[in-house]
Amino acid sequence: MKIKELKEKNIAELKKLLAEKEENIRKFRFELATKQVKGTRQIRTEKRDVARILTLIHNEDKKV
Numbered sequence: 001m002k003i004k005e006l007k008e009k010n011i012a013e014l015k016k017l018l019a020e021k022e023e024n025i026r027k028f029r030f031e032l033a034t035k036q037v038k039g040t041r042q043i044r045t046e047k048r049d050v051a052r053i054l055t056l057i058h059n060e061d062k063k064v
Contacts, residue, residue, distance in 0.1 A: 001049050006056055018053045021046050 006014065025046050031037045 001052070003052055003056075006052055011057060011060055014053050014057055018050060018057070021050045021053065025050070 006017075009017070025043060028037065028043045028046065032040065032043070
């Protein structure tokens with residue numbers, strides 16, 4: 001997800017998206033452990049999205 005797309009969302013939407021991304025990472029780790037996944041690029045992009053979301057949430061908290 002691009003940072004521009006994330007900036008358009010409010011805090012509640014960001015937190016919901018964050019929970020979804022973290023759940024995807026958890027599922028992907030289990031699949032990776034059981035060798036059901038061949039490519040690992042997806043987990044990298046999910047982690048980066050989580051970092052972007054957390055950055056935006058923390059920046060909004062500092063503004064208030």
